[in-house]
Amino acid sequence: MNSPFWNLGRLRRTVQILLLLLTVYGGLLVGPYLADKLSTAFPSLSCIYDQQNSAYCVLRPLQHQLNHRVGESIARLGEVTLEAFRPLLFTFLSFFAFFIVLNKAFCGWVCPLGTVQEMLYRLGRRLGLVAHALVPPRLYQLRAGKWLLLFLLVFLLPLLAGLGMIPGIAGDPYCQICPARLITTLLTASTEEMAVSTQGGLAFAFAAIRNLLFGFTLVAALTVRQPFCRICPMLALHAIFRRFSLLQLVKTPHDNCGHCSLCTRACPMDIPEISGKDPQRAFSEDCTLCGRCAEFCPNDQVISLRFGPMTLFASSKHYFSHRSRTEKPDGTPRLCTEREKPGNQPP
C-alpha cells in the first residue's frame, strides 16, 4: 500500500468513484425492477428516486413500512401485531447482511453523497479556499442532529402518519428533505426532484427545505469536510450497529496520543476521540471508517482497520513519511517545492 502511486487514500478514491457510478447508474446494468437491485435496504444513500440506481437506500423502506405497515395496521386493528413488524424485520435483516461486512465503511467508501462532498472539499483545497474544522462544543451539538433526524423523521413521523395523526405527505419526511435525492438525480441529468410544489402546504415546505439543504451542502462542502454527514440519519443508524460488524477501527494508544492530534486533523469528521488515550472511545459514532486517521498517524500499529482477526491496514512511521509528502492531514495537497525535490534536501 505504499508504492509511489498507490496509497490507501488513492485506493479509497478509486473505489468511491466506481461505487458512485454503480449506485447512481448501475440500474442500467442490473435492470430496472426491485428484484434486480443489489439490495433494497442498502446501508448508504443510493437514492430510490434515481431511476437508474442499482440499490435502494434503507431509509426509504424504514419510513414506508413504519407508515404503511406498522402505523396503518395498528390504526386498522386497534392493536400491535407481530405480523405488522414482519416487513420491518426483513428490512433490518437485509440491511444487516451488507452492514456486517463493511460497517460504517458504507459512508467512507460507498455513499454517493459522501463521495460528492469529499470531491467538493478537494476542489476547495485546489482553489485555495479556507478550511474550517468543527471543534467541541459545536461538534457535539451537531452530533445530536443526526439522532434527532433519525428518531423524528425516519421513525416517529412516518409512524404517526400511518396512525393517521398527521397528514399522509409527512409519511416519508426524511426522503422529502434528503439532499441525496437531488444530487443523485441531477447526476442522471434529471431536474425533476428540484421542482417545488406550487400548491403550498407541506409539499412546498419539504421541497423548499430539500433545495436549501442541497444548496447549502454544495457550497459548505468546499470549505467544511462532509457538512451534511454531520447530521445524516444514516450515520446514526450505522452508529447503533457499529459494534456488530467484522470491520472495526482499533486503537492501541501511544504516549504521544492526546498531544499530537494529527489523526483528528486528518479525520473528515473532525473526531477528537480518535486522538485521545481511550481505545474504547476511538471508534466514534461519527466515524465513517475512511482510514485517514491510520494513514496520518506517525506511529507504528497505533490505529488499524481490522476485519475480524485480520489487520487490513495499520498506521506506520514509514507510510506516514511518504503519505504526508503529498498531502497535509487537513487534505490540502502538498506541492513539491524546489527544496523538497529529491536531491535538494538539506543534508
Next chain:
Amino acid sequence: MPLSYSSTVVLQTRLPAMRRLLLWMVLLLTCSRPLHASSWNELPLLFGQGGNRQQITLQTRQLDVERVEIFSPLYGVDQNPTAGHWQVNPTVPSGITVQPKAKQGGFHWIQARQERGSSVIVASTVHYFSEPAPSPRTMLQQPKAELEIIPMPLPREFARYRAGEEWSFLLRFRQQPLTNAIVHFHSEQEIQKRLSSDGNGMVRIRFPEKFSLPESHNGAPSAKPTSGRHDRLPLIRFALLAEHVADGREYQTTFSQSYAPDPYFDKSLASGAGFALLGMLCATPLLRRPKPVPARP
C-alpha cells in the same frame, strides 16, 4: 380494415390457393366495417378500479368475458405451473377481484378473453402488489395469448408512465415479433395515435404532452391510485390496440394502463432552483477567511 403488412404476407405465402381465395372474401367482407375501435368507449378493455396491497377489483368493457387469467412473476420461473398462473371467476357483478397467491407480490399480468366464431379478443392490464417478488421479466417474455402487446419494460415499481415520456412495447403473434404492423393508441380523453411496429416488432409511444385533469368519462371511471402508489396524482387511462388476421381468425388485443402528468405538473423548477441558490448564499459566509488576530504588542 387496416390489414397489416405481415398478415398480408401470411396470406400470400403460406396458404393453399382455394383457402386463400376464401379468406380474401372473408377479409373483404370484414373490410367493409373497421375492426379497430374508433373511440375510447368502443375499445374492449380490462381496467383496475382501485385496490390495495392485498387485492384489486377490475371491470371489463365491450367484452363478453369467458375467462380471466392471472400471471404472477412466478410464471415461467416456478416449476409448479399453477404457482404463477390461475383463473378467476369473470361473472361477478361487483367486478373481478384478483388477489395475489400466498403473499406473492410484484407485477401481475391480468387478461380477459372472449372467443366468438372466428374472433378472439384479449384485453390485458398489469397490477403491482407491494410484496417481495421476482422480477417480472420472465413472466412478460412467456407467451400468454396469441396476439400480445408486451411492455418493454414496465415502469419500475415506484414509477409510472408519464405524459411526454417515450416507452416501448413489443408486438408479437405466437411469440414472433409482428413487424410493420399498426398499433392504435387511445386515451380516455379521446387522444388517438396510429403507430407502427418497427423491424423488430417494437412500437415506441410518446405519451401525449397535454394533460387535462380526467373526469369520470362516459361510465369508464378515471384511474385511481392503487397499492403502493400514494402520490395521489391524477391519472389518465390509455390503451394500445392491435389486430391481426391469421388462419381465418381475427385476433384483437388491448393493453391498458394509466399515465400520470409530467414530472413538473403543479411544480415549479424555477422556485426550486431559487431555494437551492438561497441555500448556497447561506453557506457563502463560510468561504470568508477569518480575520487574522492582531499580534500582541
